Amino acid sequence: MSTTLGSVLLVLVNLLLIDLLFVAILAAVVAVLANTKQAAFAVMRRNFVGYFSNPTGYVFLCIFVFLTSLAAFWPYEFFNQNLATLDQLNGWFPMIMLVFIPAITMSIWAEEKRQGTDELLLTLPADDFDIVIGKYMSAAAIFTASLMFSQIATFITLAILTKGQVDTGLIFTTYLGYWFVGLAMLSIGMIASFLTGNLTVGFILGALFNAPLAFASLSGSLLPSGWLASTLEAAGIATPFDDFGRGVVSTSSVLYFILVTCVALYICMVLIGRRHWTGGKDGNTMAWHYLARVLALVVFVGGAVVLFRAWDVVRYDATEGSVSSLSxxxxxxxxxxxxxxxxxxxxxxxxxxxxxxxxxxxxxxxxxxxxxxxxxxxxxxxxxxxxxxxxxxxxxxxxxxxxxxxxxxxxxxxxxxxxxxxxxxxxxxxxxxxxxxxxxxxxxxxxxxxxxxxxxxxxxRSERKRIGIVTTDANLMGGTTATPMGMQRIPQHLLVQELAKQYEVEEVNFDAPVEPGQFDMLIAVQPSSLTPERFTRFLDAIRDGIPTAVFEDPFPATNRGITPTGQPKQSPGNPMMGGGGMVPKGSIRELWDLLELDVPGKPSPMLPGGLNPDLAWQHYNPYPNLPIEMNDLFVFVDDQAPGGENSLNDASPITRALHEVLLICPGIVEPQEEATLKHTPLLQTGALAGRISFDDARQYMNQPAKLMEKQGAPGISSIMAVSIEGQGGGGEQADADADQDSAEDEADTSPIKVVYVADSDLMIPDFLQIRADPDQTDDVRFQMENVSFLLNVFDWLSGESEFIDVRSHKPYVSSLAMIEDVKQEAAVDERAEVKQFQAEADKIERQADEARMAKAKQYEDEIEKLRQGGLTREKMAKVQKIVQEFRNWEAIEDRRKQVAQEKEELDMAKKRKEIRRKADTRVENIQNIVKATAVSLPCIPPLVVGIIVFSSRRLRERENISKSRLR
Missing domain, CATH: 3.40.30.10 (Glutaredoxin)
Incomplete structure (x- = not known):
């Protein structure tokens, strides 16, 4: 609680500092006005003080804050979106301004006419500009004060709902947009006030004059789609304000509001100065002259707006989450x-x-x-x-x-x-x-x-780059395969469908050599399952410089159809029908020698010359609430793991922007001591990690206690993925070739570019589904970036590195953390209830099984007694009767057990529904409290100040009046 309060206060102080800077800039402008235009400053001060010396001003301020809070937090969409933005207020703000702006401007000049003080102002030693700009700046100051009060009230509400994670830049920029909208509408409202001496008429005309700008965004729904509708939409305030509402300060938007304000103020200058020429002989001519001026100015402003909208000189994304900017x-x-x-x-x-x-x-x-x-x-x-x-x-x-x-x-x-x-x-x-x-x-x-x-x-582009998927046991491209149960259909891997959005994807079986340039990249999952001839051609493709992604898994945990690295490959089919024999495999050691890799492990007794690589393990699980049981062979490569600061290499573009990748039973790779190729580790374990043999992992996979015993003490960090670059041909065979003709080999060898990953389970379809839907469980939001890692690997190998940078750009939008916490607590409670229910159900089932065994033993003892001394017809009848009684009892007990289980399931469903109902009720109560407090509390300060001002005025009015005249 204290941490949340501290975060709220911190962001509030940050906003206040920005506001103080903004006010300081405005104060500097006013100071310049006071020194250069003293009459204008006097008019501004008189109107500003007069507005807030009147209780009516505080009433309008209270109404303004009430309406803005109501529009921001009352709509259902605010909580349904769960985003800490002002989208709902953005939609309603023009309508609110149609009420508030005329309330400010209606008395600017109409009140002067009504009281007869306009002539006094016009006889001051000041020109018309001083009076107009003084009136305008007083109205702008009133609006600024009201807007800042609304901003602080709204910001506090959002800061509490987000637990201090509100985007200060977005909120400030949005209110900056409101300020510019107000400046433009104030200048237009002043035109209405200069046209009449009646306050009511001034209010109505102010709303009418501003209505076209406020409702121009509806032109598309009222008019047929076309040039006229789009032009009218662009002419309104919604289009230029849109940038501010998204947290962007743009040249075109700022210029739009400044130019509209200047045109309106010029019209005010014309209206206040018409007294000089309306009564003369050239009055009509001057009227047409000024009308032409105004129209020319409007045309100029329209052209300038269109020009700068098409060519924004400056666009600054002020959001902290970079949600409104491109990489x-x-x-x-x-x-x-x-x-x-x-x-x-x-x-x-x-x-x-x-x-x-x-x-x-x-x-x-x-x-x-x-x-x-x-x-x-x-x-x-x-x-x-x-x-x-x-x-x-x-x-x-x-x-x-x-x-x-x-x-x-x-x-x-x-x-x-x-x-x-x-x-x-x-x-x-x-x-x-x-x-x-x-x-x-x-x-x-x-x-x-x-x-x-x-x-x-x-x-x-006219053509895409080509990726070759090597045909192996993994069957990424899909198809059919022979099994003991017959032919089985294998669907195409979801990863291939993802790659097909960007690349031309083809299958490569290596029945013939692959020529350099034929493919921009190869993907080989478990290349050790290739036949020796195909494996040799695969190595030749790597030597020829074709970039290749290798996924060699010593322990495929999720796909039993993939042959482990150190195990013999069985022919598909039913052994009774002549299938199921061993199939020759390529020597994976040749690939390791080519890539200058060392793989720790033990010789395979089942595969001559083969090796069972050791597996990496790590004691770290960032998802303790997962419903599935996970052991340490589920390796979360995470920069938050103990000692995992360098688990994802910041120096490699592949892993620079990643934070978490999950590997399942991964192998280990190490560069050879005298390697000439450049090896860059990509994924490695942290401090609480070690290694375990393939045989121990396979034997004790389902025995957690024994598996941890075989793992031993942590302390060995292991590399599980590495990128390899350099002039190729390494290994013992390459050294032998170099002895024969090193110069010729060096000339024929192409640069090697390979990413070697000692795991294939990191690409299972589940990770693509998690990527699309990370909130698959209510109390867990998955952060695993397996798909991003794979796509980064493929893009890096194929030379499409720009996609890696785009994928690394992760904009962030603040959410309502307070509401999310309530939902997560409910999900945790629900999961706890489910576990308790499951434990009780297991207990009931064990008790039923024990009762069944005891009853069966009792009947068996009775039957055994009857069998002693031989079975007569009478004893046989008794045995049959006992057996029938046991069957009847067993049926009754089965039915009783079934009824008990159904009752438990119904009770569990009812309990889960009750937990969810309570959570939803709690969420709804919080929403109602937020709505009520956000709308009502900001109204209290201006009301209190208004009452104090009213009371003080009444007291001053009664000071010199005798008591006999008071009623």
């Missing part, structure tokens, strides 16, 4: 696109998405808008058609299905205390000429920017 690699990719090959991006996003997809939707919208801006700035033809907030059965949804095959996807979510199936659309399609790539659904666990960049680059 440098992405920017370079956009700049290097062929200007003559335009790219069209069509994104379709449904209006409602489940909570876990809200972050993905937020990032997708932000990135697409940044793509559009960066492409416009770089002069590249990228057209972004963002179909946001569409209905599932709308015309846009039908367009997505008919043209791109993007259809609604069903997901099970738990909302409002029950499991519900919700449909969502969250897909995108990229087109360039005849090339097209479709992303049917952007899963929330996959980096959005990487998916977009990979698709854009794929469609922007």
């Amino acid at each position: 440098d690699t992405t920017k370079d990719l956009i700049r290097n696109l062929d200007a003559e090959r335009p790219i069209v991006i069509d994104a379709f996003i449904s209006d409602e998405v489940p909570e876990q997809y809200a972050r993905t939707k937020y990032q997708l919208v932000n990135l697409l808008k940044e793509f559009r801006s960066e492409a416009s700035k770089a002069g590249r033809a990228i057209e972004v058609n963002l179909h946001d907030d569409i209905e599932l059965f709308s015309d846009e949804a039908q367009l997505a299905e008919d043209r791109f095959g993007i259809v609604p996807v069903a997901r099970m979510v738990r909302e409002k205390g029950s499991l519900q199936q919700k449909q969502l659309i969250l897909g995108a399609a990229m087109r360039s000429g005849l090339n097209k790539v479709t992303i049917p659904i952007l899963e929330y666990g996959i980096p959005v920017e990487y998916e977009l960049v990979r698709s854009i680059k794929t469609v922007s």
Whole structure:
């Protein structure tokens, strides 16, 4: 609790310091005004003090804070998205301003006319500019004070909900956008005040004059799609404010609001100065003259806005999580696109998405808008058609299905205390000429920017790089295989489907040599299972310089179809039908010699000349709540593990941005002592680690206590993956060849580029599913980056290193941690109840089995007594009767056991439902408390100050009045 409070206070102090800097800048501007335009400063001070000396000002301030808090936290979408943003307030803010801005501006000049003090102001030794700018700055100061009060109240609420992890930059920039919106609307509202002397009329006209800018974003829904609708949308405040709302300060947005403000203030200057020429003989001519000026100024402003919107000089992402910025690699990719090959991006996003997809939707919208801006700035033809907030059965949804095959996807979510199936659309399609790539659904666990960049680059080039998948026991490409039960269908590996989005993927069986340049990269999973002839050709491909990813697993724990490194390979088929014999394997030692690797282990008794490599283990599990039992052979390569600071090599681009990779029963590799190749460790164990023999691991895999005994004491760190580069041909055979003709061999040898991983279980399909859906259990969020590691390996080998950088860019959006903690606590309680239920069920089953055995023993003893002395017909009848009684008793007990189990299951289901109901009720109570306090508490200070001001004014009015006149 104290830590959370400290974090909240820290971020609040950080925001206040930024606000103080902002106020200091504004104070400097006011100081310059006070020294250069004393009359303007006097007008500003008079209006500002007069506004806050009147209780009415505090009432309007209270209403403003109430409406902003209501719009920010009351909508259901705020908690459903679970994001610490102001998206809901952004949508309602223009409407709030249509109420608050006229309340400030209606009395700026209309009140002066009503009281007759306008003539006094106009006779001051000041020009019209002094009066207009003084009035405007007083209104801006009033609005600034109100806005800062709202900002602090909103920020405190978000800081508490996020437990101090709120994005200060995003909140400040959003309110900076509100400030610019207010400046523009204040200047327009002043025009209304200069036109009338009636406060009510001034309020209505102020709202009417600002309404076109506030509602311009609705033009697309009111008018047919086209140039007029898009132009009107761009002319409103929503488009330039959008950058601020996403945490971006851009030149185009700032200039838009400044130029609109200048035009409105110039119109105010014309209105206040019309007294000089309206009564003269050239009054009508001057009116047309000034009208022409205003129109020319509007045209100039419109042109400037369009120019800078197409060419943003500066775009600064102020968010702490870099959620509204592109990586440098992405920017370079956009700049290097062929200007003559335009790219069209069509994104379709449904209006409602489940909570876990809200972050993905937020990032997708932000990135697409940044793509559009960066492409416009770089002069590249990228057209972004963002179909946001569409209905599932709308015309846009039908367009997505008919043209791109993007259809609604069903997901099970738990909302409002029950499991519900919700449909969502969250897909995108990229087109360039005849090339097209479709992303049917952007899963929330996959980096959005990487998916977009990979698709854009794929469609922007005429041909893809080629990857060869070596045909081995792993069967990555799928197909059929012979088993004792007959032919079995093997589906294509999900990893191959992932690679096919970026590369041309082909199968390589090495029945013939592979020529250099035929493939940009090879992937070989368990190459030791190749026949000697194919294995030799595989080694030749590596010598020829074809980049290769090798996954050689000494203990395949999840795929029994893969032959371990040191075990003989059996022929598929039924031994009774002539199959099942041994098949020759290539010598894996030749590969190790070629790559100058040492592999610790023991000779294999079953494979002549073979080796059973030792396995690495590590005592570390970052997921103690996992429902499955895990031993130390589940090696979490994690920089948070004891002594694991260098477990993932920061010097390698493959592992630089990774934090956790899981290997299962991995092997060990070490560079040879006199190696000439460059070996860079990628994955290695930490301090609490060691090694175990293959035979011990296989024998005691299901005996945790015995397995730990065989593991021994920790203290040996092991390398499990390594990248290898350099001039190849190493090993004993290469040395012998070098003795014969070293010069010729050196000339014929190509550079070697290989990544060797002593495990194949790190690529099982489960990791791709976890990557797409890391929240598969309520109380565990998986952080394993196996897929990212594999893709980094393949991209590094194939020379597509830019994708590694994009994949490393991980924007972060703050979430409502307080709500998440409640849900996680409920999930932990539910799991504890399930474990307790399972223990009780096991106890009941053991007791039933013991009772069954005791009863059976009792009946057996009776039967044995009857058998003594021989079985007569009478004894046989008794034995049959006893057996029948036992069967009847057994049936009754089985039924009783079944009923007890069903009752326990029903009780468990009821208990789980009760836990979830209590958690949902607690979450709902927190939400209601947040809503109530966020809306009501900020209103109290201005109300209290307003009451004090009202009371003091009443007391001052009664000071010189006799008591006899008081009522």
